[in-house]
Amino acid sequence: MASEFQPIGVFDSGYGGLTILKEFLNDLPGYDFIYLGDNARAPYGSRSFEVVYEYTLQAVNKLFEMGCHLVILACNTASAKALRNIQQNDLPLLDPDRRVLGVIRPAVESIGDFTRNGHVGILGTVGTVLSNSYPIELEKWAGGKVVKTSQEACPIWVPLVENNEIDSPGTEYFVAKNLRNLLSADPEIDSIILGCTHYPLLLPVIRKFVPENIQILEQGKLVSAKLVEYLERHPEMDKKCSKSGTVKYYTTENVEVFEKNATTFLGQSIKSEKVLLK
Numbered sequence: 366m367a368s369e370f371q372p373i374g375v376f377d378s379g380y381g382g383l384t385i386l387k388e389f390l391n392d393l394p395g396y397d398f399i400y401l402g403d404n405a406r407a408p409y410g411s412r413s414f415e416v417v418y419e420y421t422l423q424a425v426n427k428l429f430e431m432g433c434h435l436v437i438l439a440c441n442t443a444s445a446k447a448l449r450n451i452q453q454n455d456l457p458l459l460d461p462d463r464r465v466l467g468v469i470r471p472a473v474e475s476i477g478d479f480t481r482n483g484h485v486g487i488l489g490t491v492g493t494v495l496s497n498s499y500p501i502e503l504e505k506w507a508g509g510k511v512v513k514t515s516q517e518a519c520p521i522w523v524p525l526v527e528n529n530e531i532d533s534p535g536t537e538y539f540v541a542k543n544l545r546n547l548l549s550a551d552p553e554i555d556s557i558i559l560g561c562t563h564y565p566l567l568l569p570v571i572r573k574f575v576p577e578n579i580q581i582l583e584q585g586k587l588v589s590a591k592l593v594e595y596l597e598r599h600p601e602m603d604k605k606c607s608k609s610g611t612v613k614y615y616t617t618e619n620v621e622v623f624e625k626n627a628t629t630f631l632g633q634s635i636k637s638e639k640v641l642l643k
């Protein structure tokens with residue numbers, strides 16, 4: 366049993382989840398991971414609730430089949446639109462001993478360490494913003510530390526990342542435009558949550574248009590710290606995670622393109638395999 370490959374599954378619609386995986390690899394060296402990017406169907410951000418749920422469940426099932434007992438939805442859109450349904454309705458039928466966790470709670474629970482005046486900005490996909498997950502979760506889990514939450518949907522940012530346009534002038538135009546909208550909705554904002562795992566890849570551009578006194582929260586480190594805590598609190602799950610330091614990458618799109626972009630984003634070269642989700 367101990368030699369069986371039982372990795373922690375990390376799922377995203379595309380490349381964004383690599384910003385989370387990078388921190389996991391740092392904080393949990395020796396653990397086995399599978400990364401699955403649904404690049405063929407990305408972006409998820411403007412898709413309906415039903416479609417995001419259906420695609421995410423397919424990915425979770427695939428990761429379970431591949432031996433994962435614990436899956437992290439390293440995607441805010443999937444966490445906002447599919448996580449609750451999967452946890453409440455699907456897991457009890459699929460396998461009540463497996464777990465699926467998301468990325469919204471860790472950022473929300475940490476907000477008190479960043480904001481001084483309680484004025485928080487959220488940048489996310491259309492789906493995440495329309496789901497109102499951040500305002501709802503901040504209200505519930507931020508213990509009264511948030512006075513006002515303003516959200517801005519940035520529908521163009523994920524396609525720019527997925528198409529490796531990070532350094533193009535067009536990207537600056539859209540990033541500047543969305544940030545202007547957010548900061549004019551509430552000029553008192555002192556902390557901005559990057560509520561999409563793709564956005565840290567745009568951080569150098571984002572930073573150009575955000576005044577220095579405003580904190581920008583990236584989810585990677587926060588989510589990773591919570592995963593470490595989770596495994597400490599749940600030794601029964603920790604035991605089910607195999608630890609041979611192996612990381613496997615799967616994409617639903619072209620393998621060569623995925624490897625080239627993932628290598629840039631991760632800062633290390635990787636090999637991947639194609640997988641079909643259905």
Ligand code: DGL
Pocket residue numbers: 377378379381382407408409410411439440441442443490493523560561562563
């Ligand atoms: N990276 C994802 C997120 O955190 C999904 C982006 C998308 O596919 O639109 O929301």
